[in-house]
Amino acid sequence: MRRRELIVGLGAFPALGMEPRPWPATTLDGVGNAAFADPRHGRSDALLVLQDDETLLEQYGPGHTVTTRHVSWSVAKSASHALVGAAVLHDRLDIDRPVSVIPDNADVTLRHLLTLTDGLPWDEARQPAAIASDASRLLFGVGRLDVAKFAASRSGARKTPGTTWNYSTGAYHLIAGELTARLFPTVGDPSQRRRAMADWMRRRLFEPAGMGSAMFEFDPRGTFYAGSLMWATARDFARLGSLYLNDGVAGGLRVLPEGWVRFAREPTIEPTYGAGWWLEGAPGRRAGPALLGGSPADAFHARGLDGQLILVVPSRRLIVVRLGYTPDGVTGWPAIGGCLRRIITLVS
Numbered sequence: 001m002r003r004r005e006l007i008v009g010l011g012a013f014p015a016l017g018m019e020p021r022p023w024p025a026t027t028l029d030g031v032g033n034a035a036f037a038d039p040r041h042g043r044s045d046a047l048l049v050l051q052d053d054e055t056l057l058e059q060y061g062p063g064h065t066v067t068t069r070h071v072s073w074s075v076a077k078s079a080s081h082a083l084v085g086a087a088v089l090h091d092r093l094d095i096d097r098p099v100s101v102i103p104d105n106a107d108v109t110l111r112h113l114l115t116l117t118d119g120l121p122w123d124e125a126r127q128p129a130a131i132a133s134d135a136s137r138l139l140f141g142v143g144r145l146d147v148a149k150f151a152a153s154r155s156g157a158r159k160t161p162g163t164t165w166n167y168s169t170g171a172y173h174l175i176a177g178e179l180t181a182r183l184f185p186t187v188g189d190p191s192q193r194r195r196a197m198a199d200w201m202r203r204r205l206f207e208p209a210g211m212g213s214a215m216f217e218f219d220p221r222g223t224f225y226a227g228s229l230m231w232a233t234a235r236d237f238a239r240l241g242s243l244y245l246n247d248g249v250a251g252g253l254r255v256l257p258e259g260w261v262r263f264a265r266e267p268t269i270e271p272t273y274g275a276g277w278w279l280e281g282a283p284g285r286r287a288g289p290a291l292l293g294g295s296p297a298d299a300f301h302a303r304g305l306d307g308q309l310i311l312v313v314p315s316r317r318l319i320v321v322r323l324g325y326t327p328d329g330v331t332g333w334p335a336i337g338g339c340l341r342r343i344i345t346l347v348s
Contacts, residue, residue: 031342032059035322040335042307042326045070046234050319051347053242060234061324069213069231070323073304076216077172079205079240080226081114081264081276085248085256086204087179101177102152110178112161113171114275115268121156122168135169139228146221148177165270172227180223193222208255209243211236234321240302241310241319244277265300278303291337296344307336318347 028049036044036059045064049057064070072079087093095110102108102120112118123134134154137143143150151170184196198215201224206214213236217229232240239250244264248256264277271282281297291311292299302310307326312319320343326332 078302
């Protein structure tokens, strides 16, 4: 494997009495440098480009190295989709059975929650301020004490599952509660639940996929933050992308069931979202920015708050990981999209 690793901002070049050489913008290195320097990107912490399992670019910002764990934000949803897949493969989990973590539920299934078509009341919008959203109350308010219970208790009219789409971090925390309850139905102590679930994640997903640094945070009830809080190195985020690029197989070992990646990429009522992953080429885009302008049409990605991204392009055998702090707004994501389009052009 060929790897060019650029550790930016750690003082290495000044110590040698040199300045980093200026790469032209027509090279992959030049695009990487431009991305780290572009103020529209905010703070860039890591940028990885891999094609055919070969690392073409690996670049880090100040305070970040190959061993630094970075928060996922909603990229965790894509990893949680993989966790459910691992349970389907190894533990015969039925995703079409009504979930038990919602009171008086006879209809909502894990399939509905994974595709965000559960019909449950949830307000992700950060209006009139971020603190007003259900997601903020879950992470930073009373909801943090029991994330699954909080997500199940939102007031408002329920809609028929499978008929509407609504972006919901709460749905993924319900997945966490349900997955834990089904795998460990007799474990009630929160600390034991946390240890049991963390060990299961390691055995069923993280170790087989080579994601040795990956870890989820847990709430006081022992439920993992499936929709928002996973930590991993940039390389391990890339390994998650590789798992989906290779139909759920890592190192010759099947980690996810056959068809599980196809399930992730099947459009739902919202044509730009499958199950845990965003779809680039689907028509009728409504829920999020078209990072690549719809091309390549087979591209799909995991996306998190403030510019966290795993892009997978099967037709190019390409994975791009970008981590950092890009305040959500009208310039940040389009700038990241422009960088991605340039990368795709250069590696095609």
